[in-house]
Every structure is written in C-alpha cells, then in structure tokens.
Amino acid sequence: MDGDDQGTGGGGGGQSAGGGGFITLDGVEKVFQVRRRAGLLRRERREVRAVDGISFEVARGEMVGYIGPNGAGKSTTIKMLTGILTPSGGRLRVAGIDPSRERTRLAHRIGVVFGQRTTLWWDLPLRDSYRLMHRMYRIPDRRYRENLDRCVELLDLGELLEVPVRQLSLGQRMRGDIAAALLHDPEVLYLDEPTIGLDVISKAKVRQFLKELNAERGTTVLLTTHDLTDIEQLCRRVMVIDHGRLMYDGSLAGLHEAGESERMLVVDLERELPPISLAPEGAGPGLRAVKVEGVRQWLAFPASASAAPLVARIAAEYPLMDLSVREPDIEAVIARMYEAAP
C-alpha cells in the first residue's frame, strides 16, 4: 500500500478538500478496438478513444458529480475505477490501489451501484441477497447486522426484506441495491444514474440517504447522473466529461454561468393573465416569460440565481396557485458551455 492511502479522515460534513487524492487519475486513457463490417467480406478496424487522457483527484470524503452527454466516457471511467476495465494508458489509483491489478482487494473498499442493472439475485428475497453478500465479502457478523439495520431504517426497507427482487418496483429495487453496495462499509461509492426512472419521493429518499452517509461516515462518492437536481442537492463539485476529455471541474453554479443556462419556473395562476413580468427591482435576476397556456406560465431565469426571491415576488404580486422549478437539461447546459466558450 503506498502513501496515497492516507486520506484526510472523512466525516465532519464530508466535503473535505484537503489532503492528497483518494482517487487519482493521471492522463488515463481507454481505447477500444472495434471491428465492423465495411462490405460483404471486408471488416474494418477502428479505434474508439472512450477516455482520452483524463486527470483529476478526489479527496477522501468528497461527493463529486461526474456528468456528460451519452457516450462521453463516464461508465468507462467508472469501470476502470472498479478494475473491471484496464486503462490503455496513464496512471490510476483508488485508496492507493491500482484497480485492475488488485481488483479483489479493492472490492472490499468500494461499493458500486449501476442504476440500470441490479447486483441482487432476481428470484431471492432481498434478505437472502444480503446474506449471500455477507458471506461473499466475509463481513464480520456484528458489522453486517449494524449496517443492514441502518440501511433498512434509513432506506425504508423493512417491509421489503422478504419480497423477491423481481417483485420490487424500480425505486424499491434501487434502494435495495444501494443497501447491498454498503453492507461491507466501503470507503468509496460509485453511483451510476442512481435516480434514473424513480418517482419524486424515491428520488428524495435516495438523496437524503446519500447526504447522511457522506456526512456521518465520510464516504467518498462519485456520482454519474443525467439529473442536475442530484448534483445540486448532493455535490459541491461537478466534473463534465465529453468525448473522453474533462471539459469542466468546479461548482455547479460555475457550470451554469459558463453555459449561461436557464432554469424554468412553471407557475399556475388562479386565472388566465397576460405573461408575468416583474418590474426591475434592485439587482435581482431577470425573469422571462417563454410560454403561456391557460393559467400555466413558463418563466425562464438564470440558472446560477436563486429562485426564492423570484417566487416571493410572484406570490406577492400575482394570484399564485402552484409552482415548480425545472432544472435545465445536462445536454443543453454542456452545449451552451461550448457556444459560450471564446
């Protein structure tokens, strides 16, 4: 084990920035050789540079969003971080371990959740899947029981433990999968689209759980998502990857500024009215009515601004019935970031 293994200790709000990288990538590359038919008999070999020289560090206890359009290289990065794939070039360490060389040793220190796939046994009740993991990871009995109890309580799994996985809803299964990834107390958790397809309540449960896990245990979390609300609520830092390269590393607000992106207030009024417009007041953010349909209005405002003062003013000046805030699409933010670049 080399010096990379000495982190900053985690805990305490979970966003420690100091210390060396707990996860370190230095010029990491992954090139796939793809063969495809180029005629009746001819086959063509082509290289796909899925990850093209990525360098970053994540400190112990950080919670970082890792986002990008489809095919950007996110899953390939995560597969290299777990040791499933071997990099074609560069240097990569997780907790001081070279993942592809010591995959089994690393497996005891990391947890992985792929939103689109389950690691649970389809025909078994959740509890039996957990028992199998207990044995597979050789988790000490007491630790296993404590971790299971905690996950059952915080992820609301009590009623589900005896239900076969195939009968669970997507949101229930996802909570079951997150618990499975945490039974062995991993120091690092990779989450690939953990809220995909979940309803609002399940999303809120998963996010709250991850927040608590990070704050109480100092678990380092790398989160891939298409839902910017996940990032907004969980991560102070976000990295954007596109075509295998790191395009941005900073705060979500900074990303919105770079992309000059907008959020949307969707407002339902008591009656049909002309488009809402607020008289300029102080240095408040601008609000732009983009659509009116009956009593519903769509109002765009800069994504880096807070919605609260705008909501307060609309509520004071208009007969407001209901309101929601919509985040911009990740693809749109990234596209605008390119447009805005000099």
Ligand SMILES: Nc1ncnc2c1ncn2[C@@H]1O[C@H](COP(=O)(O)OP(=O)(O)OP(=O)(O)O)[C@@H](O)[C@H]1O
């Ligand atoms: N095993 C493979 N063989 C060949 N090409 C691959 C392989 N795995 C991924 N790729 C290619 O590498 C690129 C990056 O894929 P990757 O799955 O990492 O993207 P992603 O950012 O996770 O996308 P998504 O959001 O759609 O999951 C894509 O062009 C993909 O087609």
